[in-house]
Amino acid sequence: MNILREPRVTLVARPQFVEPAHLAIAWKGPSTDGERLAEFAGRLCYMSQRNPAGRSTAEYLENILKQGHGSVFEHSTYVLLLEGISRSCTHELVRHRAGFGYSQLSQRYVDESEANFVMPPAIQGDPVMEEQWQQAMASAQASYVGAVERLMQKYRWVESGVHRRKMAREAARSVLPNGTETKIVVSANVRAWRTMLELRLGEGAELEIRRLAVMILRTLTTEAPALFGDFEIYPAADGTECGRVGYHKV
Ligand SMILES: Cc1cc2nc3c(=O)[nH]c(=O)nc-3n(C[C@H](O)[C@H](O)[C@H](O)COP(=O)(O)OP(=O)(O)OC[C@H]3O[C@@H](n4cnc5c(N)ncnc54)[C@H](O)[C@@H]3O)c2cc1C
Structure with missing residues (x-):
């Protein structure tokens, strides 16, 4: 991670x-x-x-x-290409509408099993909070990987591999935290x-x-x-x- x-x-x-x-x-x-x-x-x-x-x-x-x-x-x-920012950050960013255009990484298509996580500035530097936060991210990522596996099984009847993976990832992403990098x-x-x-x-x-x-x-x-x-x-x-x-x- x-x-x-x-x-x-x-x-x-x-x-x-x-x-x-x-x-x-x-x-x-x-x-x-x-x-x-x-x-x-x-x-x-x-x-x-x-x-x-x-x-x-x-x-x-x-x-x-x-x-x-x-x-x-x-x-x-x-x-501008913006990287190393969290999904919660882009959620705020995309509220700016007039004169803006956006293209963002799709969590339906892209596998997030090895996603990066963005540590909030307020947590950085506090060893206890950093540790707890990292554990929470790791746990969420493990839940995501597990959910994708089970959903791939559930949808094994779907012929197109691309479509099957999309169906699994679009549901599994719900367990990913706001801190997931985008x-x-x-x-x-x-x-x-x-x-x-x-x-x-x-x-x-x-x-x-x-x-x-x-x-x-x-x-x-x-x-x-x-x-x-x-x-x-x-x-x-x-x-x-x-x-x-x-x-x-x-
Ligand atoms: C400190 C802070 C805290 C915030 N907290 C919250 C929150 O708690 N909850 C929440 O939902 N949002 C929150 N926001 C987001 C905020 O409400 C705006 O959505 C965001 O700042 C974008 O501003 P905007 O709509 O002026 O920008 P843009 O969409 O870029 O619009 C720029 C300007 O164009 C005009 N304009 C754009 N669209 C229209 C339209 N459809 N009709 C008429 N005029 C238009 C307006 O004059 C507008 O000010 C927060 C923002 C900040 C900076």
């Missing part, structure tokens, strides 16, 4: 901006494709491609963030990521999803500082990291 103590966030896709030659922008300052796409969309609204105020991309986008013109940020989409591909546009991050970085957010949000923020800020650089990470009362947004979208 493999115990995971922190998530893994991998960027798997970023925007590719293709500038139309007939509406070329007088760019200023360094920028990435996702940032240029947002600036291009914003400038189209006022046909200000000549950049009369002489703003850099970072300055231009900060002004848009300040004014709360959220729709400009819906064009740039970043896709993997999920999440695509979201910048406006949607910003909303999710604001909610899940807060001190009131559950610790695992908050830790994930901090990692996501760091990944996205590295990718597109002008789109996420107004967020601030700071230590919460309990010493863990949390964060707040600079320009809240009403």
Whole structure:
């Protein structure tokens, strides 16, 4: 049984901006494709491609963030692969609907006999709780393996092996705990990521999803500082990291 103590966030896709030659922008300052796409969309609204105020991309986008013109940020989409997170964490994550797309590991199709388990941050470091928690995970996993075996017998009349395994696993998974590791591909546009991050970085957010949000923020800020650089990470009362947004979208 493999115990995971922190998530893994991998960027798997970023925007590719293709500038139309007939509406070329007088760019200023360094920028990435996702940032240029947002600036291009914003400038189209006022046909200000000549950049009369002489703003850099970072300055231009900060002004848009300040004014709360959220729709400009819906064009740039970043896709992340999230691993090492629990099913309870993704249950909270997928509540974010507007602008999000999800593809998650199926417990009906995938054998969970050797699944990993994600230890909640609050339990980590307490030897007694860690031991009790690991025993609970091991016991649940053993129940799962036993249930799959019996269900495979029960459904031995089902001709298709794929279908039989699916029928067994879809019932047996009910004994797997919330801490079972899952993997999920999440695509979201910048406006949607910003909303999710604001909610899940807060001190009131559950610790695992908050830790994930901090990692996501760091990944996205590295990718597109002008789109996420107004967020601030700071230590919460309990010493863990949390964060707040600079320009809240009403
Ligand atoms: C600290 C915390 C505690 C929570 N506790 C609970 C809990 O106990 N129980 C629980 O069930 N959930 C809980 N949630 C989840 C919460 O209720 C939301 O489901 C989640 O935060 C997603 O927010 P959202 O709906 O604004 O996001 P999105 O679905 O991404 O929507 C973003 C915005 O788009 C608009 N929008 C989206 N869909 C619609 C629609 N159908 N109609 C109209 N406008 C729409 C709204 O303005 C919305 O704010 C909690 C969340 C947090 C951060």
